[in-house]
Amino acid sequence: MSDNVYNVLFLCNANSARSIMAEAILNRIGAGRFKAFSAGSQPKGEVNPFALQLLESLNYDTSFARSKGWDEFAEPDAPEMDFIFTLCDSTANESCPIWPGHPMTALWSI
Incomplete structure (x- = not known):
């Protein structure tokens, strides 16, 4: 088994x-x-309070949580992604940035 840590967006x-x-x-x-x-393709600027409440009720760390745009991950100094999963159909139909490193991509419509 590999010791690699894979970056996922x-x-x-x-x-x-x-x-x-x-x-x-x-x-x-x-x-x-x-x-x-x-x-997000069109970040709201704030995290849904119900999502935070649910995560916190299950003892998940939410200190990282902030609504941000996907362009942040296309910058030259951004972490290089290994996998990118789009979670909704409407975002899958948008023109996305060119991701450094040619990650594997998939649509998981949930």
């Missing part, structure tokens, strides 16, 4: 609920194997 429109929750969950269950990030 979860995308949705607002980066306020689905992608934030996916980031928190993978960072816990995949610790040491995966490092998760999240972003």
Whole structure:
């Protein structure tokens, strides 16, 4: 088994609920194997309070949580992603940035 830690980016429109929750969950269950990030095509600017409440009720760390745009992860100094998962159909139909490193991409419509 490889000792690599894989970077994973979860995308949705607002980066306020689905992608934030996916980031928190993978960072816990995949610790040491995966490092998760999240972003939105049209970030809302704030995380959905119900998403935060749910994560906190399950003892997930939410200190990382902020709504941010996907362009942040296309910058030259951004972490290079190994996997990018789009979590909604509407975001999948948008023109996204060119991701450094040519990550594997998939649509997980939830």
